[in-house]
Amino acid sequence: MARHWADFQYEIYLNGMTGAVPRLPTDLTRLEELTEQRLGPGPVGYVAGSAGDGSTARANRAALERRRIVPRMLRDVQERDLSVEVLGRALPAPLALAPVGVLSIMHPEAESAAARAAAAQGVPFILSSASSTPIERVAEVMGDAERWFQLYWSKDLEVTRSFLGRAKSGGFSVLVVTLDTPLLAWRPRDLDQAYLPFLHGVGTANYFTDPAFRAGLAKPVHEDPNAAVMRFVGLFADPGKTWPDLAFLRENWDGPIVLKGVLHPDDARLAADAGMDGVVVSNHGGRQVAGSIAAADALPGVVRAVGDRLAVLFDSGVRTGADVFKALALGARAVLLGRPYAYGLGLDGQAGVEHVIRCLLAEFDLTLALSGHAGPATVGPADLVEDPA
Numbered sequence: 001m002a003r004h005w006a007d008f009q010y011e012i013y014l015n016g017m018t019g020a021v022p023r024l025p026t027d028l029t030r031l032e033e034l035t036e037q038r039l040g041p042g043p044v045g046y047v048a049g050s051a052g053d054g055s056t057a058r059a060n061r062a063a064l065e066r067r068r069i070v071p072r073m074l075r076d077v078q079e080r081d082l083s084v085e086v087l088g089r090a091l092p093a094p095l096a097l098a099p100v101g102v103l104s105i106m107h108p109e110a111e112s113a114a115a116r117a118a119a120a121q122g123v124p125f126i127l128s129s130a131s132s133t134p135i136e137r138v139a140e141v142m143g144d145a146e147r148w149f150q151l152y153w154s155k156d157l158e159v160t161r162s163f164l165g166r167a168k169s170g171g172f173s174v175l176v177v178t179l180d181t182p183l184l185a186w187r188p189r190d191l192d193q194a195y196l197p198f199l200h201g202v203g204t205a206n207y208f209t210d211p212a213f214r215a216g217l218a219k220p221v222h223e224d225p226n227a228a229v230m231r232f233v234g235l236f237a238d239p240g241k242t243w244p245d246l247a248f249l250r251e252n253w254d255g256p257i258v259l260k261g262v263l264h265p266d267d268a269r270l271a272a273d274a275g276m277d278g279v280v281v282s283n284h285g286g287r288q289v290a291g292s293i294a295a296a297d298a299l300p301g302v303v304r305a306v307g308d309r310l311a312v313l314f315d316s317g318v319r320t321g322a323d324v325f326k327a328l329a330l331g332a333r334a335v336l337l338g339r340p341y342a343y344g345l346g347l348d349g350q351a352g353v354e355h356v357i358r359c360l361l362a363e364f365d366l367t368l369a370l371s372g373h374a375g376p377a378t379v380g381p382a383d384l385v386e387d388p389a
């Protein structure tokens with residue numbers, strides 16, 4: 001019998017009989033405010049902030065909220081199975097943790113704690129190439145759990161080659177290539193505080209320990225940390241890349257490749273034509289193009305264009321189990337979760353991330369059941385209407 005994620009609610013109520021209440025809120029939309037109270041304004045601003053006037057981040061939420069579920073009754077939802085197949089992998093639920101860089105600003109155990117939490121709950125962890133923890137150290141704590149690697153496609157070919165090799169050796173099986181960050185966007189919340197973690201003593205150890213990255217430095221990182229930071233900022237991405245360049249990645253990675261940050265159906269078609277295996281419909285949580293289309297509004301067009309050729313994943317704005325349901329109804333195979341798990345990490349380390357995963361999936365399980373579905377396979381556009389308001 002498949003795991004019933006909804007049982008978490010009775011675990012909470014039963015614990016309550018001894019007077020215990022959850023350490024963190026079960027409504028994940030409350031985590032941001034709590035993190036803000038507990039951690040300094042710089043780190044929280046970096047995580048919570050977005051591009052320009054914040055309109056894209058707001059639009060992400062509005063596009064999900066505008067769509068309403070129309071529940072169906074009397075459909076035998078006693079036994080439920082949330083598992084899905086994504087890119088040839090059997091996942092216990094349609095969820096993965098999105099790549100989030102420099103997690104040490106949230107918690108000293110950073111990516112290791114988040115990866116342990118994902119592994120404990122059976123959810124894939126997508127390690128950012130801008131992580132505070134080297135690939136190898138994250139791999140060590142993950143046992144044989146599912147792990148994917150996110151690549152910022154560097155200007156330096158040798159650094160890219162080195163990352164691909166290290167990720168492969170560490171058992172990372174899917175490559176997620178982020179396309180929407182060839183430059184860092186205009187982010188007023190960080191600018192007003194003149195705070196960017198990478199320039200404020202929070203190194204990306206993943207780069208700083210990389211042999212190809214270090215080979216380009218005149219002095220060891222500890223002797224000239226500023227030079228290391230400037231080399232990172234100068235090469236982490238490459239605004240000069242174009243679609244034909246994907247051939248290099250296809251030749252140098254033998255597992256599935258997923259392009260993250262696709263919003264236009266034509267870009268999704270180009271991804272399929274380039275031999276990619278999937279796309280993440282995402283606007284980077286509203287952190288890149290202020291004024292861009294909400295990710296949930298872009299999803300149906302991408303699904304129509306390539307849903308039969310590529311695995312279509314989704315992120316940006318997912319905060320509730322109902323959001324996961326809505327993304328699937330719009331055609332996503334699975335969703336990635338960003339900020340909420342970073343807040344969970346900041347508030348309670350590994351336990352906080354596990355709490356976030358369990359709350360989200362319990363609520364998703366209940367949303368499915370209460371809407372008349374025993375699993376993700378039967379969820380579709382007919383389950384949603386657009387709120388006219």
Ligand SMILES: Cc1cc2nc3c(=O)[nH]c(=O)nc-3n(C[C@H](O)[C@H](O)[C@H](O)COP(=O)(O)O)c2cc1C
Nearest residue numbers: 047098099100101128178284285315316317338339
């Ligand atoms: C603090 C922070 C750092 C991020 N770092 C990365 C990164 O290193 N690589 C990447 O592809 N996306 C990165 N993202 C974007 C996430 O992967 C994801 O697309 C986004 O957070 C989803 O939106 P949500 O936060 O509303 O769930 C980052 C997001 C945040 C909030």
Ligand SMILES: CCCCCCC(=O)C(=O)O
Nearest residue numbers: 101130184198233236287
């Ligand atoms: C100058 C390095 C920027 C890394 C971007 C990390 C990220 O994806 C985000 O902040 O969003």
